[in-house]
Structures are given as structure tokens and as C-alpha cells.
Amino acid sequence: MNRQESWGSKLFDVCNILFMLVLIMVMVYPILYVFSASISNNAMVASGAVLLWPKDITFIAYEKLIYNPDLWMSYWNTIRYAIVHTVLTLIVTSAMAYPLAKRWLPGRRIILMLAAFTLLFNGGMIPTFIIVQKLQLLNSIWAIVLPSLISTWYLFIMRTFFEGLPEELEDAAAIDGCGTIQILIRVVLPLSLPVMATIGLFTAVNQWNAFFNALIYLQERDMYPLQIMLRNILIAGANVQGEGDMTYLETLKYAMIIIATVPILCVYPFIQKYFVQGTMVGGIKG
Amino acid sequence: MASLLRISHVLKKHKALYLLMLPGILYYLIFKYAPMYGIIIAFQDYSIGRGILGSKFVGLKHFIEFFYVTPDAWKLIRNTMMLNIYDLVFHFPAPILLAILFHELKGKWFKRIVQNISYLPHFLSTVVIAGILVTFLSPTTGVVNHFLVQILGMEPIMFLGIPEWFRTVYVGSEMWQKVGWGTILYLAAISGIDPMLYEAAKMDGASRLQQMRHITFIGMIPIMIILFVLTLGHFMEASFEKILLIYNTMNYETSDVINTFVYRRGILNADFSFATAVGLFQSVIGFMLVVLANRIVRKHSETSLW
Numbered sequence: 001m002n003r004q005e006s007w008g009s010k011l012f013d014v015c016n017i018l019f020m021l022v023l024i025m026v027m028v029y030p031i032l033y034v035f036s037a038s039i040s041n042n043a044m045v046a047s048g049a050v051l052l053w054p055k056d057i058t059f060i061a062y063e064k065l066i067y068n069p070d071l072w073m074s075y076w077n078t079i080r081y082a083i084v085h086t087v088l089t090l091i092v093t094s095a096m097a098y099p100l101a102k103r104w105l106p107g108r109r110i111i112l113m114l115a116a117f118t119l120l121f122n123g124g125m126i127p128t129f130i131i132v133q134k135l136q137l138l139n140s141i142w143a144i145v146l147p148s149l150i151s152t153w154y155l156f157i158m159r160t161f162f163e164g165l166p167e168e169l170e171d172a173a174a175i176d177g178c179g180t181i182q183i184l185i186r187v188v189l190p191l192s193l194p195v196m197a198t199i200g201l202f203t204a205v206n207q208w209n210a211f212f213n214a215l216i217y218l219q220e221r222d223m224y225p226l227q228i229m230l231r232n233i234l235i236a237g238a239n240v241q242g243e244g245d246m247t248y249l250e251t252l253k254y255a256m257i258i259i260a261t262v263p264i265l266c267v268y269p270f271i272q273k274y275f276v277q278g279t280m281v282g283g284i285k286g
Numbered sequence: 287m288a289s290l291l292r293i294s295h296v297l298k299k300h301k302a303l304y305l306l307m308l309p310g311i312l313y314y315l316i317f318k319y320a321p322m323y324g325i326i327i328a329f330q331d332y333s334i335g336r337g338i339l340g341s342k343f344v345g346l347k348h349f350i351e352f353f354y355v356t357p358d359a360w361k362l363i364r365n366t367m368m369l370n371i372y373d374l375v376f377h378f379p380a381p382i383l384l385a386i387l388f389h390e391l392k393g394k395w396f397k398r399i400v401q402n403i404s405y406l407p408h409f410l411s412t413v414v415i416a417g418i419l420v421t422f423l424s425p426t427t428g429v430v431n432h433f434l435v436q437i438l439g440m441e442p443i444m445f446l447g448i449p450e451w452f453r454t455v456y457v458g459s460e461m462w463q464k465v466g467w468g469t470i471l472y473l474a475a476i477s478g479i480d481p482m483l484y485e486a487a488k489m490d491g492a493s494r495l496q497q498m499r500h501i502t503f504i505g506m507i508p509i510m511i512i513l514f515v516l517t518l519g520h521f522m523e524a525s526f527e528k529i530l531l532i533y534n535t536m537n538y539e540t541s542d543v544i545n546t547f548v549y550r551r552g553i554l555n556a557d558f559s560f561a562t563a564v565g566l567f568q569s570v571i572g573f574m575l576v577v578l579a580n581r582i583v584r585k586h587s588e589t590s591l592w
Contacts, residue, residue, distance in 0.1 A: 048432030096310025123321025209411030234417030
């Protein structure tokens, strides 16, 4: 590759890098601003003195939130929902995906088709709501977990993964006298940690970020997850300080965004590679 | 009888495997197929007390009411279509272009940093995105208007109070959140392209731009087709959860879509049958679109969804 690059090609590279720098700024600025505003003086934020860097640094907004019992309640609810959802999803999805990976299993095609059809058509918001209501799940953790227990995409990702495992290992275990369920637990699942991690993380993050099911299925305050609390403060304009006290109104909003997002931002650098892999497996073979 | 015997024989032979699938199958029956059966209430005057079997059958009453009596029906359909068309026109090509530009970056670590930063917004929740929009765009305290007023010397704009701005705000924020993440599948497709193709093109004197167009772009076409058909499958849905969070009575004129209407009538007013009918209208259109798109695609190329 000794050939001189053309002038146009170099110009393209420079423009491309400039474009990427602009892109980085556009992506990072809102997040940076939210952080700056959350630790600035409320009056400065409201009047527009804060445009990028924090001014008159104070942690008063965080202090106000930390002493708010509703916040901790909703935090705990979100953690609870995310853990239960993730564990159940992994169990039920892998239990269903494993038989579906056996090409010789009678009835496999019909079940796959039934699952795939739900990607194209569904009953819609109201009939699903009525089912949840009839089952008397309203206002319980099960209204949050069960209606979205299996994602058909994840089911297909897992099935594709299981199909790729060498069958000899399972045969060997069967000869050693292992039953089907033992093979799944002792042989297949230990080999499937990457796909389990990916789907588990996807499920946990989705549940962390979800708000709509909680909005329609939960009525009681002490069941609210973080995102509902966030919505009430940011959008519906609920006041965490009590009636009439507007002293920290703006900074409180930004601090609340940070508190709700920090767990995701903290784990993101470590897990994003799983997400990328997961999307690719699902996209190419799903 | 013989076939029944055969089925019971098969079930017995693979008992453990079928048992494993049972919870999953129950999930699909209860939370996916039972609601499909529940669509019947769109043709009834459903009441919780009488249930699906006892409620009165009223045929197309609710559909007629929606199309002929509801003053907003046309507005809802138009808004749903327009938001999705805008999304398709601006948001669908964006990750394709960005993936090509990512691919052309030379520095390996720089490339990785830019990519990872661009994926980040995807992990923010809808409520956070909506909250950022509402606070940033506030005419009095929002940072966007601070910029407009202080640096450009303009009058503050009430972005979420003016119907004309809604589509821009909606599509712009969709792109901000999803463009980076959207490149992943395209980048995977690009990495599958045989490097020999680029070498051969260079030998033939193809310019960078020509290589991008004739090799990189062409290599992404199968995945583009699949994503396009999938996008059409969600065509009528829009990012309804985000709309629900950022719309308000001042911008209903452009922001109110079928799903938000279904939510208000069905969940808030408990008008179950009517809301189900309106929702059904939307899902049927979405279903027809994806079937149609898949048929067209299958006729003209080797790639298709099924």
C-alpha cells in the first residue's frame, strides 16, 4: 500500500473525523448538561447561566432526594421487578428454547410458528389489559413480570444458540444416564453462559427502563417503580418537596434523571459488548 | 383414533421435553393468544360483569362510531401516518449512512470510542428521554431556549406547545437515541464483506466514494430489506410510549395518535369495546403492511422475512 492516497480521499478522512467529533458532542452534551444542572444552583439553571459546566456547585438537590422515602421505595421496587423478571425469563425461555432446538421433535414447527406469529400480530393494549385484570394480577409484581415474560426474539436467539452446540456432548451425558432435564442443567446451560448473560442483561435493562406496564397495571403508590416516580416528577410536575416549595424545582429534576440513570451508565461500559453480540446473533439468524 | 394413539405415544416418549416447554406455551396462550381471542369484544358492548360470552354482539357499531362519529378519527390516522412516514424517511436511512462513515474511519481506537458513545442513548429509558425533552425545551427554563435567546438573540420558542414543532421534536429525538445503536447490524453486514472486493476495486481504480457505493452499500442491502420489512411491521405503532409522555393538549393537533387515543378511551375511560375496535383497526393495517411488504420483497430479491 505504498500508493499515495489521493487528495480527495484525505479530505474525506478529515471531514469524516470532524463529523464524528460533532456526533460525539451531540450525543454527550445532553447527558453532560443534565449532570451539570443537577449539581448547580437552581436559580442559575432556571435563568440560563448554566449552559455546559456547573455553576455554584451544590449537592442540595441530591440531599433533598435522598431523604425522600418514596424514592427509595421506588428504587427497591425497580430492583425487585428487574431481578424477578430476569430470573424467571431466563428459566422459562431456556426451558422452552431447548426442546425447540431439537430438529427431530414432533410439533416443534407448529410451536415456532405460533411464537413467530405473535411478532406480526397481537391482541393489542386493551384485550391484554383485560386478561391481566381477569387473572387478578393488577397491582402486583406479576402484572409487571408475567405479561412480558418471554420475548420471542430472545427465544429465537437462544434456540439458535442451542442448535449450534455439539450434540455429541449431550449424547455422552445421556449414555452416562442423565435425563433430559439434567442434560439441560449440567451440560447445555454451562455452555450457554454468553447467551444467558446477554439475554439476562437485556431483560434487566428493559425492566429497569420500562414504565408503561407499571402505568396501566399498578395503582398504588408503594408499588411504583422508579420510572413512574421519574415520570411524575419530570412530566406530570409532581413536587417532591411538598406543596408550593419551588426552591429546587429545576435541579431536582436533573438530579432525579441522574439517580435513575446512574446504574445503567455504571454497568454500560462492561456490558455493552454483550449487547452488541446479542443484537448481531438475533439480527442475523433470528 | 390411530392418530390420537400416535400423539399420546410421541408425548410419552419425549415427556420431559414437552414438560420443559409447558410454561412457555402457557405464556403464549395466556398473554398472547387469549388477548387475540379477546379481540371479539371489539364487536360487542363488553361489560366486565357479563364477560365475553355474555356481552351483546353489536357488529361493526364501534368501527362506525370511530369513522363517522368521532370528530378526531381522521386527525388520529393522519398523525399516526405522518409521524411514521417522517420516521421512515429520516430515521431509517440515518444508521445506514452512519455505518458507512464508521467503516471508513481509520483509527481503530477512535472508531471504537465514537461507536460506543453513539450506542449510549439507546440505554436511556423512554421516561428519561421524554424528561430531557420536556425540561430542555421549556420556553422559560430550558437550555435550548437559553441558547436561542442568549447566543442567537431569538425569541424563545414553545417547542412542545406548538403543533408545527412536534414532528421535528419527535423524529429528532428518535434519531438521537437510536441512530448509533441502529448501525450495529449494518456494521455486522459490512464486516461480512469479502476484503478482496475492495482490493479488486482499488486495482480497477475505483474511488473511495465508488467503493462505498458499489461495495459497502450493496453489501448491506439484504439487512436493509429485512429491517425495512420489520419497520413496516411496527409502522402504525410509532414510539407511542414516548408520545404519551411528551404530548399535551396544546400539540394534540399533530401529536395525538391512534395508540394514545386507545389508551385514553380504553384505560382511562374504561371504554373497552370501543378502544379495542380502534386498536384492532390499527393492528390490521400494520399486519397487512408487513405481509404486503414481504410479498413485494420476496418477488424482487432473494431476501425476505419469511
